Amino acid sequence: MTSETPNLPTPDQIRRSPKVLLHDHLDGGLRPGTIIELADEVGYDKLPETDADKLGVWFRDAADSGSLPRYLETFAHTCAVMQTKEALFRVAAECAEDLAEDGVVYAEIRYAPEQHLEAGLTLEEVVEAVNDGFREGERRAKANGHRIRVGALLTAMRHAARALEIAELANRYRDNGVVGFDIAGAEAGFPPTRHLDAFEYLKRENNHFTIHAGEAFGLPSIWQALQWCGADRLGHGVKIIDDIEVAEDGSVKLGRLASYVRDKRIPLEMCPTSNLQTAAAASYAEHPIGLLRKLHFRLTVNTDNRLMSGTSMSREFEHLVDTFGYSLDDMQWFTVNAMKSAFIPFDERLAMINDVIKPGYAELKSEWLFRQTASTSGTVSA
Template structure:
């Protein structure tokens, strides 16, 4: 569909459009001011900057290295201030508020409970604190005129040996705010097959899980995540592009793995800005999401780490709109893809699509058509 049919959305329309976020790290989305305040309260003196604006810039510049390993080093500071119940409740509540303010109506936010035990919290206390924070953030969002539902994904670190323990924790809290499981961390040298016992356990329990795969490492990472581990979704998955050949004449040929991912509708949790920072893509124009959208893969748009990438869902869509000329129809396509792929029951996903997402985009499209009609007729009517 061209911009003559449905115009490219404005920044304001992108912000107001209902959005769905599947790949966002709690420890990658803190407000700089919150980091500084908690650091003062807890006596953490390792911050590189003590003014919010400067600290935000530091995180973005430190993360913008082209290396996944260097990118991951920035989390030492955020995790350092997320070691008490009060801090976790605050960070989770602010996360929900910030996402709702940005037009996100459903989010799955992930974190690794094992990284928040340094001051004596148990794994259960970490999960319960984060869940409390998400509920508080949802309540504050409602009071501000926004709606959002946040589900937690419990992450195990792929270089550690607690995956089964975290998977069991995710299963224990699956009806209390936790919607699934994930593994994260450096891919090279730490294949997901090291944690097969966790994945086998989750499958026996009919639980959901996603795996970071195909970000810094290539097709073998994706193949293992799907065929050995049985992942429901792929965290990033950008390197699936390595199995797609585009000939000089424009002919496109999918390899066996790429065809499998498309045919099976495997959701790809793509994070364009983050992928540029970690070297998984060279530019927005060259990001695989453009081709994958054209080929109708189950691609979704995500933030990954809002602090480190200096981003939001609105900013990601603005950049994609500027790069690929995406319209409101394209935004709705990505959003429905994400909602279809969420780890909540089918009827609840369907209700979100039919009662929230589609009406939201229909209203924005009607608004655009009204403006077009007014512009064509020479009217100076202002919608406000």
């Protein structure tokens, strides 16, 4: 994509567009410089690099290596420096600031409280430190001329046995910064049905939850997340493409699960760059998002792990614009989908759509129309 292409949004317009992020891991989005400073404060001496630029490259290379142990090592480093109230507060505040700077107006950030107890914090102290950090980040963003609202998703690890405990924690803080629940970790061998008690509890409490499903594992993972567990959204869900047949003449036939997901408007939390790193897709051009967009599934665009993927919401949209020629209308479609699918009350979602997202895109479209007209007339350089 180049700024000389008048029919596509420019990188600057993409950055300034209002964006909504539903799938982003707190421990996957730290600033490299923050990791180094926090490691020095707590005496953590296992970082592979102590220069911020080199450390950022190391994280991306490790995530791209194709080695699962090396990929998991990246999170060992970030979690190691997120074991105190002060560290959690700082990381959360910087997360909100960085997203706001990138044009994100609403975000749901997920993290696993059980992974931040090594220095003696309680689960409650972890949640309160992160919540306080998000509020501080919102204040800093506002002071810098940006607006953002951040909600937390509390994650339980699939291989552990604390899902019900974390679900209860999410419910206790549901009116104080926490908007829902999630499970994450390896799909193969750890189906969501291992945690049915947590999901049944959340349904009884009328609470929201999403489930990582259909990324590393296939259709059974999606089916279990929806039919046995009752997930409101699917984290990734790219493997739904396995239930869609495309004939040589271009005609498309949806299987019953794919039809159900589309008919029920179940949101899919797509993370294109991350999906390439985990081999859930071979390239941006081959990513299922292209076909699923044409078929009008309820798609959202997300970052997953900004540090490991070297990405941002703007970069994710740049890749999609480059690959599929998406317009500002397409970007608005993805963004409104995400806002409709957020875990906050309906009236608040509607207000964000009508008062923030649509006006923001209307202004950008006016710019685009001017650029197109000027380019066609030859009066102004594109």
